[in-house]
Amino acid sequence: xxxxxxxxxxxxxxxxxxxxxxxxxxxxxxxxxxxxxxxxxxxxxxxxxxxxxxxxxxxxxxxxxxxxxxxxxxxxxxxxxxxxxxxxxxxxxxxxxxxxxxxxxxxxxxxxxxxxxxxxxxxxxxxxxxxxxxxxxxxxxxxxxxxxxxxxxxxxxxxxxxxxxxxxxxxxxxxxxxxxxxxxxxxxxxxxxxxxxxxxxxxxxxxxxxxxxxxxxxxxxxxxxxxxxxxxxxxxxxxxxxxxxxxxxxxxxxxxxxxxxxxxxxxxxxxxxxxxxxxxxxxxxxxxxxxxxxxxxxxxxxxxxxxxxxxxxxxxxxxxxxxxxxxxxxxxxxxxxxxxxxxxxxxxxxxxxxxxxxxxxxxxxxxxxxxxxxxxxxxxxxxxxxxxxxxxxxxxxxxxxxxxxxxxxxxxxxxxxxxxxxxxx
Numbered sequence: 001x002x003x004x005x006x007x008x009x010x011x012x013x014x015x016x017x018x019x020x021x022x023x024x025x026x027x028x029x030x031x032x033x034x035x036x037x038x039x040x041x042x043x044x045x046x047x048x049x050x051x052x053x054x055x056x057x058x059x060x061x062x063x064x065x066x067x068x069x070x071x072x073x074x075x076x077x078x079x080x081x082x083x084x085x086x087x088x089x090x091x092x093x094x095x096x097x098x099x100x101x102x103x104x105x106x107x108x109x110x111x112x113x114x115x116x117x118x119x120x121x122x123x124x125x126x127x128x129x130x131x132x133x134x135x136x137x138x139x140x141x142x143x144x145x146x147x148x149x150x151x152x153x154x155x156x157x158x159x160x161x162x163x164x165x166x167x168x169x170x171x172x173x174x175x176x177x178x179x180x181x182x183x184x185x186x187x188x189x190x191x192x193x194x195x196x197x198x199x200x201x202x203x204x205x206x207x208x209x210x211x212x213x214x215x216x217x218x219x220x221x222x223x224x225x226x227x228x229x230x231x232x233x234x235x236x237x238x239x240x241x242x243x244x245x246x247x248x249x250x251x252x253x254x255x256x257x258x259x260x261x262x263x264x265x266x267x268x269x270x271x272x273x274x275x276x277x278x279x280x281x282x283x284x285x286x287x288x289x290x291x292x293x294x295x296x297x298x299x300x301x302x303x304x305x306x307x308x309x310x311x312x313x314x315x316x317x318x319x320x321x322x323x324x325x326x327x328x329x330x331x332x333x334x335x336x337x338x339x340x341x342x343x344x345x346x347x348x349x350x351x352x353x354x355x356x357x358x359x360x361x362x363x364x365x366x367x368x369x370x371x372x373x374x375x376x377x378x379x380x381x382x383x384x385x386x387x388x389x390x391x392x393x394x395x396x397x398x399x400x401x402x403x404x405x406x407x408x409x410x411x412x413x414x415x416x417x418x419x420x421x422x423x424x425x
Contacts, residue, residue, distance in 0.1 A: 179306030
């Protein structure tokens with residue numbers, strides 16, 4: 001018998017280990033093909049890129065739609081020729097976006113809005129997201145500033161107001177003709193040229209005048225729309241009370257029908273100062289009869305053109321005046337007017353006004369003990385003056401004179417000692 005080799009005892013762990021490690025399997029020829037290796041690499045890169053892009057998309061979407069840092073609504077001006085980076089800097093400086101301007105730039109690219117960013121003045125809402133901010137700029141939702149042009153101003157006065165308003169730019173090349181601008185409240189974005197403002201006001205006036213002219217009372221003795229504007233401008237300057245416009249217009253229409261002089265003080269003032277609008281002092285007695293194409297105490301009928309820019313309400317009143325026989329009106333001392341058909345009743349109203357004026361003066365002026373009593377103020381030529389309108393210069397109801405009292409004058413305010421004939425052929 002052959003001898004067996006002695007058996008060496010092994011630990012359990014050693015007993016489980018194989019006597020010899022098998023060699024690794026050989027890669028197939030196909031797996032070692034360079035095209036397969038390159039393809040696997042490309043697939044891996046694509047998968048990693050897709051995962052990365054998905055992550056970026058989710059992060060970007062959250063960033064674009066997240067609430068912004070604005071605590072309150074804010075107006076920000078984006079100047080002309082500002083680039084995307086400049087806009088980002090402005091928005092960051094104004095607190096519309098957070099300190100990461102690159103997030104704004106990236107959002108602009110993501111939303112494909114780079115070529116659509118528009119300059120202008122924008123109102124950004126509280127907590128506006130990047131998407132909201134960019135959408136506001138892309139849509140051009142610029143702030144509209146309300147600008148009110150009061151009724152009864154001359155064209156020169158209107159241009160002066162436009163020149164003082166810093167939201168407008170540029171100058172007006174030519175002074176607009178009197179009466180061609182429509183007083184109203186308009187809305188303009190910052191940077192609108194003053195020339196464009198004037199053009200818009202002229203277009204509005206043409207449109208409104210055409211509408212009113214079409215539905216005018218055919219009995220009104222005006223032959224052209226321009227004459228209607230002239231009549232309306234006198235009405236505008238005579239009263240600031242809306243409920244009196246049609247009745248004041250009726251007085252002047254009735255006078256035109258009877259070929260009586262209109263005798264309106266505002267026409268005297270316009271003949272003296274033109275587009276400046278206000279005289280700055282009472283009318284002198286010598287100026288009442290001073291020849292002027294606009295002085296309706298001297299000329300017959302309407303003056304050659306408007307004395308101001310009337311508003312829509314005065315145009316309506318001139319086109320459709322009240323149906324009355326009134327030929328006179330005088331201030332009633334409370335901001336309105338008393339209207340009458342006859343000269344006798346008008347004189348009574350004038351006397352009542354003078355008594356009220358003297359009473360007011362006695363109540364408000366206490367003369368010194370050694371001073372002579374002050375004479376009662378003379379009735380001024382503008383006895384038909386209204387309380388100052390919000391849109392027109394105040395017209396005094398009395399005028400102090402250094403000379404002898406002016407003679408009573410025929411007209412809506414006051415008549416001569418004997419009333420004129422009902423008509424003058």
